[in-house]
Amino acid sequence: MISKFLLKGKLGLAPAESPRRVLDLGTGTGIWAIEFAEENPDSEVLGTDLSPIQPDYLPPNCRFEIDDVDDDWVYSHKFDYIHGRYLLPFIKRKWSSFFKTVYDNLNPGGWIESQETIIYFQSVDGSIDGTALQRWNALLLQGIRKMGRSATEALRCKYYLAEAGFVNLGEKKFAVPMNNWAKGKDEKAIGAMQMVNNLEGIDGLTMTVFTRALGWTPADVEKLLVDVKRDMKDRSIHAYITIIVAWGQKPS
Template sequence: MTITTEAERPTDLDPDLKTAATATATATTTGRHAPTTEESDLQAESEGDFPDDDSALGDDAASSTASINSSIMAYRTENGRTYHAFRESINYVLPNDSSEQERLDLQHHLFILTLGGKLYLSPLQRDDKPLGRVLDAGTGTGVWAIDFADAHPETQVLGIDLSPIQPNFLPTNLEFQVDDLEDEWTYNYKFDFVFGRMLTGSIGDWPKFFQQSFDSLNPGGWIECQDITFPGESDDGTLLKGSPIDQWCELMTEAANNFGRSAVSAKLYKQQMIDAGFINVAEVIYKWPSNRWPADPYYKELGFWCNHNIAGELSGLSMALFTKGLGWSFEEVEVFLAKVRTDMRDRRIHAWWPIHVVYGQKPDY
């Protein structure tokens, strides 16, 4: 069922988000991409080159398909944030309010910069016929689906999410539905491409997800997942064991496990795709610098947006996991996150986050 929302999303976004297109333009014109784990270690900028005021950011910026009815729009409010109301038993712990929507849009630009201006890495183009249908699993604000639909007007794009937070005015070849990806997929048609981004913590049964994706693809179709994994790493040992960032990674992993989710699921995607029957499976692991510590200006820009994406919305990423998964109080979480933010903005700590891009093909027979 096509999504119709009651109001447009806010347009008065953080000014930094309005300049995020610069990242896209840079990546597109230069053809550069984020550093990968196959390349040499990232080189840090000399501490003498740090500006006096080096805070990258301020505090936090502020199976049947369901119809859009009052119950789904009546979002749950916890600790000042709103969360989906699709089904209370679903263990999805990220908010869906305007701050989170802005973060998701920013994160989209960060991925475009990471991939050198591309929306995906899968070799989709076929000489014999255009793509028929594409599924964006966990579409969020729908920004990836909108960009893909604009770039492929001949293709029908379907975006699925728990929350109806997508805009009203869409390309004519794009549709959004509210649904739970962990339910049985009941589509009466097949896809040529299944795409999922940042689904870590969203899926409890990954083998089932990949099997349902395989079964829902046409022969020769592709699947691609783009995801972060924990813990953060450093090439030079400046991310110390027991530091606030390291503790945060461990606690996020523990809390996710308590919800029946995994914070390290991306490490298994490649083998799980193979186990589901996919062929031509490939994996690229990129590095997201934790802040602007790299010497290379391009990687420094990556670090800026990564810091905005993670440190800038640390409370939204952590609060439900820590309060419901670990039993912490709101005040305990905020005190701890203040220490984590400080470390995430410290350019003497040369941390980076592993970003896995894994894709594979259903056999063409």
């Protein structure tokens, strides 16, 4: 898991010590919630998602529910730690409203942590200039904006936390190589993992955005993706993306 590799084996950076009740928003396969429950047997961990794709075998202190983060929150209790990963771009409500809801559902002293991948490829040496990858990325960002969302707004996550009233704010940004072009054992390893993530997710994302927002035909999308995937594997293109982790605490 690339996130755990980046965080040096940790599941999060917020200093949430022995949280009694934990909520994992947009839990997906549930891997974060399960691992957190295993590492923190005194915590009660709830993972929520629209899709019931989590495994049946779980730690006794972990459970999952089908829920939409955009709906009204009607939990029977408040939480001590709320975690979300790769979530914000898919939220339909305004982010200020979302973080206010998180704030209202935390106990005093509780923590929020958000981790997001910024789908904006850059290079420090200009090697991305003029590539199919750069053209695709610009069109993707344009299409996402036309759909009323932003692929880069998560860079302002700390601002939204402060606006909602959180204190003791923290933020860390990671420059993640697109593939294993970077020097160093760890950099090559994380670049290889990121390339797999990129190649696994690019088809569905591109087809959705380009056909719905930009009016492309599926055939034209597939033709472009041949060149983009080639660029993503090209070690002479020294591109990277940013992963950001931000956290804050509700005042006691």
